[in-house]
Amino acid sequence: MGAPTLDTIDIIDPDLYVQRGYPHEEWALLRREAPVYRYERPGVEPFWAITRHADIVNVSRQPNLFRSTQILFVTKDEPGSPLPEEPVLRQLLNMNPPEHGEMRRVVNQRFTPRMVQQLRDQIERITSETLDALVGREECDFVTEVSARLPLAVIAEMFGIPREDWAMMFRLSNAMIGPADPEYGGSDTIKENLERARMEFFQYFTGLCEDRRRHPRDDLASALANGKVFGQPLPPFELLSYFALLIIAGNETTRNATTGGLHALITHPAQWRRLRDDPALAPKAAEEIVRWTSPVIQFTRIANADTVLAGRQIRENDVLALFYPSAARDEAVFERPASFEIDRYPNPHISFGIGEHFCLGANLARLELQVMFRQLAERMEFVELAGPVERMRSSFVGGIKHMPIRYRIRARA
Amino acid sequence: MKVVVDHDLCEGNGRCVEVAPQVFELRDDDRSYVMLEHPPQDMRSKLELAVTLCPRQAIRLVED
Numbered sequence: 001m002g003a004p005t006l007d008t009i010d011i012i013d014p015d016l017y018v019q020r021g022y023p024h025e026e027w028a029l030l031r032r033e034a035p036v037y038r039y040e041r042p043g044v045e046p047f048w049a050i051t052r053h054a055d056i057v058n059v060s061r062q063p064n065l066f067r068s069t070q071i072l073f074v075t076k077d078e079p080g081s082p083l084p085e086e087p088v089l090r091q092l093l094n095m096n097p098p099e100h101g102e103m104r105r106v107v108n109q110r111f112t113p114r115m116v117q118q119l120r121d122q123i124e125r126i127t128s129e130t131l132d133a134l135v136g137r138e139e140c141d142f143v144t145e146v147s148a149r150l151p152l153a154v155i156a157e158m159f160g161i162p163r164e165d166w167a168m169m170f171r172l173s174n175a176m177i178g179p180a181d182p183e184y185g186g187s188d189t190i191k192e193n194l195e196r197a198r199m200e201f202f203q204y205f206t207g208l209c210e211d212r213r214r215h216p217r218d219d220l221a222s223a224l225a226n227g228k229v230f231g232q233p234l235p236p237f238e239l240l241s242y243f244a245l246l247i248i249a250g251n252e253t254t255r256n257a258t259t260g261g262l263h264a265l266i267t268h269p270a271q272w273r274r275l276r277d278d279p280a281l282a283p284k285a286a287e288e289i290v291r292w293t294s295p296v297i298q299f300t301r302i303a304n305a306d307t308v309l310a311g312r313q314i315r316e317n318d319v320l321a322l323f324y325p326s327a328a329r330d331e332a333v334f335e336r337p338a339s340f341e342i343d344r345y346p347n348p349h350i351s352f353g354i355g356e357h358f359c360l361g362a363n364l365a366r367l368e369l370q371v372m373f374r375q376l377a378e379r380m381e382f383v384e385l386a387g388p389v390e391r392m393r394s395s396f397v398g399g400i401k402h403m404p405i406r407y408r409i410r411a412r413a
Numbered sequence: 414m415k416v417v418v419d420h421d422l423c424e425g426n427g428r429c430v431e432v433a434p435q436v437f438e439l440r441d442d443d444r445s446y447v448m449l450e451h452p453p454q455d456m457r458s459k460l461e462l463a464v465t466l467c468p469r470q471a472i473r474l475v476e477d
């Protein structure tokens with residue numbers, strides 16, 4: 001394949017993400033030649049591809065000019081249309097001020113740095129137990145046996161969901177985020193896959209809510225079930241959507257950062273050696289892993305009015321897609337952006353987003369990654385790939401579904 | 414130059430503390446507090462970064 005050109009590049013075909021992973025070469029071309037690029041292709045609703053750090057910051061910080069909608073992302077399977085029929089979920093990601101801030105406050109208190117620090121012992125314990133299960137073997141699928149377990153267990157414990165239901169949460173979460181992937185979504189159409197997963201989720205959370213209204217506890221489910229917006233209880237659709245959002249967001253992105261992080265360390269042996277020599281680098285390494293993996297590929301915004309962005313004329317109701325992994329490699333912000341450096345500092349990536357919709361769970365995700373990579377550095381004496389990675393079919397969340405590794409790990413000291 | 418944090422907007426994400434720990438501190442009420450109200454000029458670029466990175470746009474730099 002020759003060098004990409006503006007006219008021929010594809011950055012939204014989900015099959016491309018399966019075959020090649022992130023299209024960094026294409027994003028680099030866009031940043032260089034057309035940072036606000038009108039993407040027009042046959043069969044795709046036109047949109048603007050925004051690829052520079054500064055422009056994504058600029059758009060994200062003006063939620064009243066660029067609104068969030070139910071079109072969360074653009075893809076080839078289901079081209080975004082400016083006026084979709086109805087949202088799958090009504091939740092923070094597709095809300096705007098002032099409703100968005102009011103909704104966010106319902107649970108925000110549970111995700112502050114101080115509250116998250118109180119989960120440290122729990123996260124250390126779950127991580128140790130997860131790694132203990134690898135002892136005595138030489139190969140495993142790192143995704144299903146390690147990176148999927150920690151975030152699922154943490155968010156499920158925060159919610160107060162009993163252990164026997166965790167596997168179902170995992171399955172439904174996968175189906176919601178990867179409905180276009182045959183392994184996750186099933187064989188029906190994307191819409192049918194989504195609808196089935198949503199109904200199962202809603203059924204489960206309805207029961208959980210009823211229980212926590214009668215018997216409130218000190219858990220996330222109770223905070224939601226008894227939460228208020230503008231002085232009123234959350235309407236049923238918003239309430240159930242909120243549950244689904246937190247379960248999905250709590251699962252998918254941290255899992256993919258963890259997998260992608262170990263993948264980066266395996267493919268950058270000098271960085272892995274540094275972390276092994278100095279596990280105290282884990283907090284900086286975690287931040288670099290978030291930058292490097294940028295698990296959320298894109299969110300969209302829609303212009304509320306005609307405006308100009310980086311010299312290009314944007315029209316009211318135009319769709320803009322913000323490509324976060326591209327911002328994470330922006331030459332204008334990062335020195336050696338294409339280099340994975342676990343002690344990078346400062347690391348002003350915006351892979352958790354920025355502005356009104358900044359990742360609610362960022363502090364939790366950071367702590368999970370810090371603990372996981374510190375423990376891996378302390379215990380895993382050797383690791384290599386034992387086969388090819390399998391990537392998720394999605395242009396929304398970049399994920400590795402399976403990563404076979406060969407390893408040697410120490411029993412707990 | 415003076416640094417101001419709007420405590421109605423701040424929700425304690427702590428990005429400012431990462432960028433400029435000499436200037437900002439997260440306290441038990443989950444708000445960021447300004448420890449050095451008039452930081453030296455050579456910190457300006459760090460503080461501008463803190464302003465940019467604040468998810469809630471809660472930080473302002475006011476010229477004296």
